[in-house]
Amino acid sequence: MEQLLGEEISQCKKLKIKRSEKVEIPECERKTAPGVITERSCAFYGARWILAPIEDAVHIVHGMPSCAYYGRTVRKKNYTLFSTDLREKDVIMGGAKKLYETILQAVNHVEAAKAVFVYITCVPGVTGEDLSLVCKKAESEINMPVVLVNCPGFSGVSQAAGQDIAIGVLFKHFIGNSTANESHNSYAEKSVNLLGEFNVQGDLDQIEGLLARLGINVICAFSGKASIDSIARGNKAKLNIVHCRRTGYKLAQAMKDKFNIPFIKLAFIGLNETADSLRKLSEYFDISRERVEALISEEMDKAKKEAAQYLEILNGKKAAVFFGASRMGSVTKALKEMGMEVVMVGSQFGCSEDYKEAACQANEGAVIIDDASEKELEALLMATEPDILLGGMKEKYMAHKLGIPFMVFPQEFSAFAGFSGFVNMAREAAGLISAPVWKMVKNRYRSNSIDKGVREKVRIAVASKSGIEVDQHFGKAEQFMIFDVSGDERELIEIRKASAVEDSCEAVKNSLQCRLDLIQDCNVIVCVKAGKCVHDKMQSDNKRLIEAQGDVISVLKMLSETAD
């Protein structure tokens, strides 16, 4: 793989290979190249990611109706999302009036409404109409805050920009704005906020449960369990726990500056991480060591016992991880804890700390990539050959077609956080990997030692100038990559340059003959195209000539499959 992609790797800034102790971090937070099938989404969706769970607010999209059509579904859950349904005339004449009317109408339909979020998407983002006055006017009319979330899809480089915008809005307009006059002891000494926790399938309940056993109380989880009120009270916390660095860190920093609330980065995914996090917390809050250790050992033993049968299956299996930045590092750690090897980590919009964390955990030689497009992902999966891929829904079916079991994040069935979450995760991974269906898939690239017969070695010449793709006609090929292939194993023997022989060729020999000589020891020749005489010659020599395009690995794999 390193040899094959060798050329590309040295040029490619977003992809790194882990070698020995030195951890190189891919260059991240870059723009998406046009024309790729990006796995990223827009800033508007990032803002929805953060704000959608706030149920006592009215959410209005100011933009094309289709933004609202798509934006209502977040983490596979549907939320009510109003829209100003902009039309062409509004784009030309301005949509402020429509926005005003929509706000007044929509507020009537959300009973417990305490605030209004107005998302500005692409089209009004381009026209740049000033809407703050309308919001002010509506605000005084309906007597609750109306705030603009300025998140047109083209801002930033990915949905991460929108997440930052949304968090900025919460910080600026809501946190610390509690007017409620509550008695002081409702905020026990040990109260915290969780930043970057979205309560997928009860993750938050797991965490809250553990914290409660230490007497720690969660005021607000941004934003898996957040209401306008609990957000407003967020400043009363004694400590902020950053669960997801991407969505939590900036807020934690801002809250530290403004309210003097310290923060720590903790994770509740994986056994050791969860235990460590609990220890750190108890240290911070001065909870007795016995108490926390008792809790940990009880839960840990239980989880280990339950997970044992699954870990047996997972031991030594190879995993690849590709999703939104948030859980990249901690999930990688948890996979290691399950005894798996991590051969690839990547995300759509990770930051360098995320990559650092993940890279430390990954295997030697693992691929670390930022913003892989669909095609790159496909090539990397074929090169790294994982037993399972963990990622978002969008990659699922592509992985399946390649014969790779897939685990969907955010998860669909049970909590993955805390001690019992670890068991759930191991259970799901084990079930997916050992499913009988994968043994019935004939074209599976990977063969395990049992069904791998002894195969003959085949020598293949590939006409490729770039070293990545089959890109040359036989007669004009500048170089051939020579592979020895046996079953699923490939070895790049050498690269033979046509120029080397051409010079020494006698004049009588034409350039075709030079090339035929060059590859005379090969049984199979792969090139973009070849003339009729080459075809005839190959046939008479009992060799296979294959005209193909695409990247070298894919073509070689296809060859070994069709040979089955």
Place this chain on the structure above:
Amino acid sequence: MSVLYQDDFSIIPTHPCSALGAVYYILGIKGAMPILHGSQGCSTFVRYLMIRHFREPVRAAATSLYEDNVILGGRDNLIEGIKNLIRRYNPKLVGVINSSVSEVIGEDIESTLRQLSEHLNVHLVPITKKAIQTNYIEGYNTACCSVLDHTTKSISHKTDVVNIIPGILNPGDIEELKRILTCIKESFIFLSDISKTMDTPLCKSCLDFSIQDEVLENLKHAAVSKATIAFGYTNSGAAYLEEKYGVKNISISVPIGIYNTDVFIENAKATFEVENSDCLKRERGILLDAMADAVPYVMMKKAAVIGEPGTVEAIVRFICEIGMEPKVIMSDVFVKGFEEKIAGICEQYGYKPTVVANDVFKFKHLVKESEIDIAIGHSYAVPIMKKLKIPMVRAGFPVYDKFGYHRWPIVGYKGSLRLLDMVVNALHFRD
């Protein structure tokens, strides 16, 4: 109550953008790829929705416009994007779809493509009718006409073949249409066939775009066909072929229910000049048998229908046929003539439903007021029906909360039978 069917504004729209329709059409051509000229969000959303519905990899690229492009224009992105796409996937046809962003910043996609196509050996098709204020039906139509415009040539002779433009149907529906047509005469071509691309085996070659299949070939020959059968409101392609090449335009309703399927089969027979087709008679009889059996369960029940206008219209007629009362009807998007069509169908059976378009919000209120017994439509209506405790049958696009819906038909006698079964089961045989 028809006042409700207006194209004013709606506060919870169900208005999929034109890009969705265009992508839907292009994905029905194996070896073709769509690229959206706009911010990356739109394409990712379209992909995400389709992946959840079809449970297949969906490939739609974007030119990923950013803030600086919004100011300085996105021409370079478009050029680089198309080149990148071709290098990576090697498609045979690229449909370049405009978005609301590229429209507002005034991108001239056509001229860029014209320059590009001189150097590239790929069909580059601009799909650029308005993006603002149009919807997926128009997107589908535009894509269809643009592709035909690009691929067809004027040839004087006519063949015996019939073109089919399926519209926003599912892979299962298309398979069923093919089966029916094969019973009559095997002489038809599909101008977009999502059953080949969005319902594929577990096999790596499904990811390969350099393979082209007959659909692209078909498209080249669409002009010499005898007639084009198109369904519902996704029929502009048929009109285009008639106007330009004199291919007869047969625009009919989606064949759901007895009447609509009869019409479809009669039209097919007439065009093929075939008389008998006994195998379909038996199916028709079985459907009638089941309809008779179903009467006590469904009669006088009030139904709400929501979805793509063509499909909704056909379902409404079928509902009348089985003796239920269509009460609240919603089309995802505003299309001309829809309300009159629905009123016309229902009048024959003595019903007067309320018709709305593009607003889940109004729909919800009407459903609440009308004491609906059952709803039929796409998954976006599910939360409403759950809240109101009304049983719901999934039909149309998108259906992302049932496993494998897209694989089976609701068209033809057999498909209608399936729909009937689902309705009866939802009403009476629940656990």
